[in-house]
Amino acid sequence: MTDTPSRPQGVFCAALTPLDAALNPDHGAFAEHCHYLIAEGCDGIALLGTTGEANSFSTAERQALLETAVKAGIAPHRLLPGTGVVAIPETVALTRHALSLGVETIVMLPPFYYKGVTEDGLFAAYAAIVERIADPRLKVVLYHIPQMSAVPIPATVIERLLAAFPGTFVGIKDSSGDFANMEALAKRFPGFSVLAGADPLMLPLLRAGGAGCITATSNLVAADLAFVYRNHADPAKADAVEAAQARVVAARNRASRFAQMASLKAMTAQRTGNPGWERLRPPLLPLAAEERAALLAG
Amino acid sequence: MTDTPSRPQGVFCAALTPLDAALNPDHGAFAEHCHYLIAEGCDGIALLGTTGEANSFSTAERQALLETAVKAGIAPHRLLPGTGVVAIPETVALTRHALSLGVETIVMLPPFYYKGVTEDGLFAAYAAIVERIADPRLKVVLYHIPQMSAVPIPATVIERLLAAFPGTFVGIKDSSGDFANMEALAKRFPGFSVLAGADPLMLPLLRAGGAGCITATSNLVAADLAFVYRNHADPAKADAVEAAQARVVAARNRASRFAQMASLKAMTAQRTGNPGWERLRPPLLPLAAEERAALLAG
Numbered sequence: 001m002t003d004t005p006s007r008p009q010g011v012f013c014a015a016l017t018p019l020d021a022a023l024n025p026d027h028g029a030f031a032e033h034c035h036y037l038i039a040e041g042c043d044g045i046a047l048l049g050t051t052g053e054a055n056s057f058s059t060a061e062r063q064a065l066l067e068t069a070v071k072a073g074i075a076p077h078r079l080l081p082g083t084g085v086v087a088i089p090e091t092v093a094l095t096r097h098a099l100s101l102g103v104e105t106i107v108m109l110p111p112f113y114y115k116g117v118t119e120d121g122l123f124a125a126y127a128a129i130v131e132r133i134a135d136p137r138l139k140v141v142l143y144h145i146p147q148m149s150a151v152p153i154p155a156t157v158i159e160r161l162l163a164a165f166p167g168t169f170v171g172i173k174d175s176s177g178d179f180a181n182m183e184a185l186a187k188r189f190p191g192f193s194v195l196a197g198a199d200p201l202m203l204p205l206l207r208a209g210g211a212g213c214i215t216a217t218s219n220l221v222a223a224d225l226a227f228v229y230r231n232h233a234d235p236a237k238a239d240a241v242e243a244a245q246a247r248v249v250a251a252r253n254r255a256s257r258f259a260q261m262a263s264l265k266a267m268t269a270q271r272t273g274n275p276g277w278e279r280l281r282p283p284l285l286p287l288a289a290e291e292r293a294a295l296l297a298g
Numbered sequence: 299m300t301d302t303p304s305r306p307q308g309v310f311c312a313a314l315t316p317l318d319a320a321l322n323p324d325h326g327a328f329a330e331h332c333h334y335l336i337a338e339g340c341d342g343i344a345l346l347g348t349t350g351e352a353n354s355f356s357t358a359e360r361q362a363l364l365e366t367a368v369k370a371g372i373a374p375h376r377l378l379p380g381t382g383v384v385a386i387p388e389t390v391a392l393t394r395h396a397l398s399l400g401v402e403t404i405v406m407l408p409p410f411y412y413k414g415v416t417e418d419g420l421f422a423a424y425a426a427i428v429e430r431i432a433d434p435r436l437k438v439v440l441y442h443i444p445q446m447s448a449v450p451i452p453a454t455v456i457e458r459l460l461a462a463f464p465g466t467f468v469g470i471k472d473s474s475g476d477f478a479n480m481e482a483l484a485k486r487f488p489g490f491s492v493l494a495g496a497d498p499l500m501l502p503l504l505r506a507g508g509a510g511c512i513t514a515t516s517n518l519v520a521a522d523l524a525f526v527y528r529n530h531a532d533p534a535k536a537d538a539v540e541a542a543q544a545r546v547v548a549a550r551n552r553a554s555r556f557a558q559m560a561s562l563k564a565m566t567a568q569r570t571g572n573p574g575w576e577r578l579r580p581p582l583l584p585l586a587a588e589e590r591a592a593l594l595a596g
Contacts, residue, residue, distance in 0.1 A: 023426075055411035058387040059357070086384065088579065089356040111581050113353035113410065115446055121581035128321075128580050148413055150448050151581075281386065282426050283409050283419035283449075 007170035007193045008105055008141060009211040010043025011202070011225045012080055013218040014051035016264055017065065019279040025057065025065055026276060031072035033219075033268075041226030042218060044078035045069065046107055050148055050175070051216040051261055054082045056281040059090055063097050076102035080214070084109030084143060088125065092132045105139040107173055107214065112149040122153065123160050130165050140168055141214075145175035145197065152176070155188060162189065173197050173214045183208045199225060200249045203241075206232050219264050220271075221251045258291040259284070266292050305468035305491045306403055306439060307509045308341030309500070309523045310378055311516040312349035314562055315363065317577040323355065323363055324574060329370035331517075331566075339524030340516060342376035343367065344405055348446055348473070349514040349559055352380045354579040357388055361395050374400035378512070382407030382441060386423065390430045403437040405471055405512065410447040420451065421458050428463050438466055439512075443473035443495065450474070453486060460487065471495050471512045481506045497523060498547045501539075504530050517562050518569075519549045556589040557582075564590050 015037060018029035034045055047069060048054035048062055057065070066081050083094035083106045091108065098106050111117075111125050130138065142161075146152040153172070161169045174182045175197025182201065186194040186209035193211035196202045202213035202225065218225050224244040231237040255263045262280060266287050269277035278286045287295065313335060316327035332343055345367060346352035346360055355363070364379050381392035381404045389406065396404050409415075409423050428436065440459075444450040451470070459467045472480045473495025480499065484492040484507035491509035494500045500511035500523065516523050522542040529535040553561045560578055564585050567575035576584045585593065 050411075055384045056386065056409065058385050058391075061385075061387065086353045087356050087359075088354065089359065093356075111354065113348075113446065114582055115448070117581040118583065121583045124580035124583060148411065150413070282422035283412055283415040285416065285419045285422060 007139065007191070007211070008044065008080060008195065009193055011041065011212055011218060011222065011229050012044045012046040012195065012214040013037045013042045013222055014049040014214050014216045015045050015047045016219050016261070016268060016277075017047075017052045017054075017057075018274075018277050019281060020276065021279075023279060023281050025061055027064070027068045029274060029276065030065060031068055034069050034072055034074050037219070037222055038074060038078065040222035042222045043212070043226075043229075044080055045074065046080040046082070046173070046214040048082040049107060049143070049214070050145060051219070051264070052082070053261070053281055053284065055085075056284070059094060062094060066098060066101060066103065070101050070103070077104070079103045080105050080107050080141060082107045082109065082143065084111075086111050086113045088128055088132070091129050095129070095133050095138065096135070099133070099135050099137060104137045105141060105170065107141045107143050109143045109145070109149055110151045110153060112151045115150050117151060119154060119157050122151070122157050126157075126161055127164060130168055138168055139170045141170060141193070141195070142172040143175070144172055147176070155185060158185070158189065158192075162192065171195055171211060177201075179204065182210060186210050199252045200245075203228050203232055203245050216260060216264060217248065217252045217255055220255065220267055221248050224248050224251075254295070258287055258295060262287045263295055266295055270296055305437065305489070305509070306342065306378060306493065307491055309339065309510055309516060309520065309527050310342045310344040310493065310512040311335045311340045311520055312347040312512055312514045313343050313345045314517050314559070314566060314575075315345075315350045315352075315355075316572075316575050317579060318574065319577075321577060321579050323359055325362070325366045327572060327574065328363060329366055332367050332370055332372050335517070335520055336372060336376065338520035340520045341510070341524075341527075342378055343372065344378040344380070344471070344512040346380040347405060347441070347512070348443060349517070349562070350380070351559070351579055351582065353383075354582070357392060360392060364396060364399060364401065368399050368401070375402070377401045378403050378405050378439060380405045380407065380441065382409075384409050384411045386426055386430070389427050393427070393431050393436065394433070397431070397433050397435060402435045403439060403468065405439045405441050407441045407443070407447055408449045408451060410449045413448050415449060417452060417455050420449070420455050424455075424459055425462060428466055436466055437468045439468060439491070439493070440470040441473070442470055445474070453483060456483070456487065456490075460490065469493055469509060475499075477502065480508060484508050497550045498543075501526050501530055501543050514558060514562060515546065515550045515553055518553065518565055519546050522546050522549075552593070556585055556593060560585045561593055564593055568594055
């Protein structure tokens with residue numbers, strides 16, 4: 001792949017995963033959604049993340065979803081699947097599977113069961129994973145989402161990983177919501193892609209040296225986010241950028257009034273006319289009827 | 299199995315898992331450890347729990363460890379493996395595998411990636427798991443360890459599960475350290491086994507209607523715990539019970555001075571003369587040299 005970028009930059013959608021009536025992944029609707037996101041202007045698709053309910057799927061289900069995206073014709077360099085799970089051998093297996101499909105950039109949670117792990121332990125885990133994969137094509141985007149993983153990734157660990165494995169750790173998805181952390185990482189690690197995990201923060205982060213975003217609301221407003229990304233530095237388009245950003249912020253606020261993933265799915269069901277989109281796998285649940293009505297009336 | 303108890307009562311060890319030089323499970327040393335624990339007086343072995351590093355092992359590694367315990371001759375009704383993982387299909391697969399070996403009582407974490415899940419969502423997850431397993435032999439011990447899973451199991455959810463699936467949910471391992479919660483559960487759900495997750499709390503919990511314990515320090519002091527369990531209600535043995543309980547508390551305190559699992563492994567290495575016992579899989583790490591020296595000198 002001569003056009004594979006060396007590090008992710010742009011707007012990446014943390015794609016939702018549609019489910020069928022048995023709560024299994026709906027591969028047809030998923031392929032359609034991937035094409036929709038690219039057509040809307042996403043630079044790529046960060047499938048199988050938190051928003052994609054990856055941690056509710058088995059290893060086999062995750063692999064099948066990635067295969068569907070590739071078979072549907074999405075260029076492998078546009079696919080950034082999540083492959084980080086609790087057990088190192090399974091993180092290694094999922095990552096090797098992605099590489100076997102030509103998918104070289106993956107988003108990797110730390111092992112997230114044990115809490116209060118030391119920085120040495122966190123470094124050792126990522127090091128063990130990279131050493132076991134042993135593939136020079138591998139490009140890892142770290143996934144910092146302490147409110148969900150409860151295992152933060154400190155800058156000191158990033159520094160050690162960059163030094164120990166040059167060219168392998170290419171960026172971080174920072175979903176902490178802590179803008180000061182994103183700014184500090186962008187400043188401290190030039191050439192390392194700091195990607196905002198919240199849509200409204202992409203624009204300020206781009207101005208602070210960030211590389212783009214991997215976000216949930218881009219399931220709904222990818223075109224606006226892509227416009228902001230491509231034109232934010234053009235003074236002639238300042239008004240249009242501000243207007244697009246305002247729509248991004250409004251969509252994010254709308255989707256955050258009730259449970260976010262259920263809201264995004266309800267809004268996608270409305271957009272596509274496919275009510276099946278509303279399903280989630282437990283412990284996540286669809287919106288209650290009155291929440292759904294309030295959201296979709298808005 | 300005519301002697302299968304309908305619900306777990308007694309002292310169950312959250313067994314450590316030894317690793318070989320490549321950090322893979324050492325099956326020979328594991329089988330030996332299982333026999334040691336039974337010989338010391340454990341009523342059973344809660345293998346593949348937090349202390350057993352289960353969440354650092356793949357599905358295949360977990361299944362192989364359980365098979366080793368069965369093949370080593372530990373009676374299946376004495377084995378209480380952990381089978382709860384983040385994705386429902388894999389929890390179902392691990393539990394069915396246990397049932398296929400005649401192991402009917404399992405310890406089940408809730409799906410623990412998504413945080414802040416609703417009680418409806420938590421109930422729906424356990425219900426979906428039990429319905430998919432669809433095996434009347436199944437007996438589930440809920441696993442409440444909010445400091446690690448970050449997904450607590452409230453009494454209201456237990457009540458709903460007991461009502462919806464009579465005979466299936468037979469107990470809870472409460473590792474919260476919150477004795478008031480254990481007492482309240484024992485009072486509210488008679489016939490439901492409330493098992494202390496911390497060794498020193500077994501004795502007071504037995505006096506409050508609890509059923510025993512599933513604990514980490516029992517890797518070291520199973521004989522004392524078993525003595526406390528069997529004799530705590532015998533006034534003639536009050537002094538001996540208090541002495542055994544004091545040794546349990548001392549061992550727990552000693553193992554908690556530094557990282558607990560690494561300490562338990564270092565102490566087991568000392569007991570067995572097998573230094574391989576000190577290994578842990580990242581992100582967990584063995585004790586630093588000076589910690590190890592301080593611990594083992596004590």
